[in-house]
Amino acid sequence: MTRLRFVALGDSLTEGVGDPVENGWRGWAALLAPGLAEEPAEFTNLAVSGAQTRDVLERQLPAGLAERPDVASVVVGVNDTLRCTFDLHAVAARLDTVYAAFTGRGALLLTACLPDPGTMLGLPGALARPLARRQRAVNAVIHALSERYGAVHLHACEGDWITDRAMWSADRLHPGERGHRQLALRFHALLAERGAATGPAPSPEAELPAPTRSASLWWLATAGTGWVARRCADLLPQLLTLAADELRHHARGTTARLDLRTSAAVSAALASLSVAERADAA
Template identity: 45%
Template sequence: MSVRLVALGDSTVCGMGDPLPDGSWRGFAGLLAATFPTSEYTNLAVSGARTPHVRHGQLAAALELRPDLACLLVGVNDTMRSDFAPAVVRAHLTETAAALTGSGATLLTARVHNHARVFGLPPLLGRPLWRRLCALNEIYDEVYERFGGVRVDLTSVSWIYERANWSVDRLHPSELGHRRLAHAFAVQLRDAGWPVAELPSLTASGGLPPTPLADLRWMLVEGVPWAGRKARDLVPWAATLAGRELLRRARLAERSPAS
């Protein structure tokens, strides 16, 4: 049985953090595709994608490929923008999931971890970001309850907060992190009866070995330009979150009975 796997999503789904010697990205979806004896694999993910980009920019191409498995991981970029609106994200994810499953695909989704801990954010920023990520998880819970499929719950695994599983930017998984995610999906697919020939190795190999020089090059070539592009939105977003958190604390203090 040849498995048609199509990946939709953002930079993590693209494979960023798991570079190959030829300069391309592999990532967990590519590693997962390699676990099947035969497969047809297409990665439609785009760095920086948000839920409307997937629905309106990636979904049509995915449906043309008639996938057996459709990886749908997107939404974290939405939570890190000043215009984050759970109702809008829910609508885009629900419509995308409905179209994919309606075409016969089995969904691959995930519940996201508290990435504020990975970033090492102070509580003033970490708490509001985590609340947004929890709102995203609630949407994915609804998607999973309605459309089923295979889901990895990253809130229930301890390895997600280990530094070795993250690239130098602490935003994208490292090769090991991608391998762990691919392994988690492969175990569930195997247990569900999919023809998984061999689980992905949890030993980092075959990619581009991380070195201080490679990390420095990444920061100069990719990291700094990325930060510059996002600063116009992320800085106001961070300031807004911090302000709202301070206001929330003040209101809670006002409601608390005097000691």
């Protein structure tokens, strides 16, 4: 009997950062794999910390297709929002290509929308709100494309788990073991509803204690500052400009215009995909 093949693509979330095991990281996808079928799936994790949609398209997709998966997860996008090169049209086009490649080969696609990093890091409002708009825009694109390709889509940007510190690692950006287990459980439930998960659900019980507040503060005081600086070095000048624009609109009472601008960008990005598809069909 051929075992089900499951391949996971994405960034540090899927790589498993925040859920340490003896030889590195484990993560939600590895926790989910044994419950996809009565016999544990053949699992390949191609996710890499720091990956953007371009990395998934150019590097991870060819390797993922070579595995001939029955199930493929693609969870990515946060790192795109943390770059000065952020381009929603490009993000949408890359995800569309990746989703189409897997579903075109008959794989069941797993996707998720995610919380915005500014809120998770506790940045000041004027800095956090522009990042939140970017993440909402990426999430909106992922919602639409997930529906288009019949994906099993998890709304991970919602729910009590976001504000439950026990679910998160000391860095505040990656789930801890409990958070990864929660993601695996929620994906398993969605798959079970479709009859696509016939094995046991992952256990919600963590093997390690949740990080203490002092551990979180220590991370921020040591590794955390450097991590944020490395991730946001090229974004910071642009983010300060966005924050200034945010403050101007707030003072004038015209913040809604920024939200409308984001909604228009999402519509334009999705419309450009439809135009490209019609051109290809012709």
